[in-house]
Amino acid sequence: MIDHRTLRVALLGAGSVGSQVANLLIERADELEERTGARLELSGIAVRDVDAPRDVELPRELLTTDASQLILGSDIVIELMGGIEPARTLILEALNSGADVVTGNKALLATHGAEIFDAADQVGASVSYEAAVAGAIPIIRPLKDSLAGDRVKRIFGIVNGSTNYILDRMDRDGLSADEAMSIAAELGYLEADPTLDVEGYDAAQKAAILASLAFHTTVSIDDVHREGITSVTGEMVESARRAGLVIKLLAVCERLGEGDDESISVRVYPALISREHPLASVRGGNNAVFVEAEAAGDLMFYGAGAGGIQTASAVMGDVVSAARRHIAGGVGVGESPRGDLPVAPIGAIVTRYQIRLEVSDEPGALEAIARAFSAGGVSLATVEQTTIETDDGAPTAQIVIGTHRAHEEDLSDIVAALAASEVVERVASVLRVEGE
């Protein structure tokens, strides 16, 4: 190759991913030059505190606390600080100065994505974010490019490794939710604020990003129906296992309706899936995403969902692409124009449900419950009545109902009616069944 240019690369943030990215940029400079036709020069690393301890030793002279100054004159800016501010302002500064941006900031994209993509479009720069969803797994690029000539019908997957680890330990080792959670915390699987994981915020951010891309629609985290795993008990996991099912925290993005009635549903909740389903065997902190497309059929992408070095691989792929784009000299190809489909409320979805009820053991209880379902227009697929011991040791009747496919709004009306009914002592759990 002749005439190799030098591209100035600014790195914002040197946490577990950022420090690995810095390391790869330095150690693999020659290989990257071969891959891109450009010398990628790491011009500096913006950090909050130049003296803070890091996972990887970084050249002291590259560290700076002045991110804005570092951005000036950069060709590529890699933002790995996380959080909304100052990340948002710095990314906008970078785009306005003509740099391409690579980011792994899911919280930012799930809240201010539209603003950032618009800014990039206006100046002809690119924003890449493979690292924002499912760590090392290439899922953004396949959706953006490989499936660009196809039509995505549905995406569902396991996109949060911490909660998958917790549910997996509960399932495999019979741990209680509390036990599994303390082990996950000890192993560093949970964020400093565990609610981001266990309440489903992290998965909801990723669902918003995937849905935006797949359906060419602006979806923010506020559009995502979100339920975490805090309501999942060892008893629910055990009962699922006996039925050949497993509980996973799923992110689901799907098209509803057709033509002018088309809308999309984006949701995160713990759901039952068959043990035969490939997602059931996703262990520990791994991630897996299923994509159902009109022409391509079913595709699955599987790999490490987190980890500094793994996520750094995704960042580096984006950096190489940005560098090639610079060398090729083309202007940025913005995000596709938005179809802006309406986002449907959770009541609009159609799926199967499993409802566990504790009932007073009296004649007519089952009949009353069956009547509630038929009056609500939801038909029953399976009914199983057993006697269990409640927490206070008293025997009580448990009825586990599996429905046929039904509208969520019909189902929730029925559940509300059951909760208020005299024969039902407790609605122990309501779970959706996915992956069928």
Place this chain on the structure above:
Amino acid sequence: MIDHRTLRVALLGAGSVGSQVANLLIERADELEERTGARLELSGIAVRDVDAPRDVELPRELLTTDASQLILGSDIVIELMGGIEPARTLILEALNSGADVVTGNKALLATHGAEIFDAADQVGASVSYEAAVAGAIPIIRPLKDSLAGDRVKRIFGIVNGSTNYILDRMDRDGLSADEAMSIAAELGYLEADPTLDVEGYDAAQKAAILASLAFHTTVSIDDVHREGITSVTGEMVESARRAGLVIKLLAVCERLGEGDDESISVRVYPALISREHPLASVRGGNNAVFVEAEAAGDLMFYGAGAGGIQTASAVMGDVVSAARRHIAGGVGVGESPRGDLPVAPIGAIVTRYQIRLEVSDEPGALEAIARAFSAGGVSLATVEQTTIETDDGAPTAQIVIGTHRAHEEDLSDIVAALAASEVVERVASVLRVEGE
């Protein structure tokens, strides 16, 4: 959007994939315009016989037998004729006229890839070929872009649906090889010339393409060690099953050695893998590819490996990318410069082996066999002796040996010595064990 350009798209070939691509270009013209910012105008479809029956009804006025004429003035040329000529000449014509090329032609790329990529580099055009490997599964783009900043250590996977169908039916339903093959032929799973599938040529072409891309090295089909499934018997499949293993036709591409001693091995053969391995559960005609990268760790890509409409999805993704590139106005970003690692002979690989021997049932037989292994420097992990009935009904002793990891050249010397030895009546099978 303003100022939408029209891009002229020429299609060469209207077989099962080509006719679906034509159909998608026509039916989804508006959606494609939204995605790319360009009107994609299908300017013609070159076929051998305009009157031949097709899977999909195509507008008669678009059909032509003059491919060269059609190529002139095209912005994007999609080659789905298959075979070496005239596909090779037409692709070179298209590139020289400045068009971007999208192809699904694995036979051509595995033999004349270097020539075609060089031609593209010289004129600054692009050649995309997602459809050439693993049908609808995005694997080319993740290797080329997403993992471009990482280092691929090993790729292994199931890339031929026909042979996977045959092996799967033998395993699940206890069919003989002949029975499974006739069913596969009846269902249209096999090519007109079944040796392309069952002798491993199709998988070897795909392995050559994957290895070229992953290791930045020119690998042609002649560099690929190839063994088909014709030697796999029902007895071997059954014996694997009893041991908790399954036989799959694997394509394996891996780096051997380090630094100046680095080389690559590219091979296709039936191998044993554990039933616990995710590849073991790849059913019927599906494909799955594992990628082990230095930073990203293990990734898996899974989906339909063939089928007209599924493969058309991969073609359309490439067409959209080519169109965006045209609109962005950049020159083509060629294939990465080649590292050109040497391709190692099959003798250089290191793996575990399972050897089944039929031996004369006399004292000292096992000792002689064990001595052959230790003299050859290969240590044994498991030995199992049973009495079986041979084809002529006579009882004979069967010894199944599992080795520790060993060099293939050491192992083949030992197998040659055993075959010549007096105590061994027959070397019934030698299989490699992968995926550990």
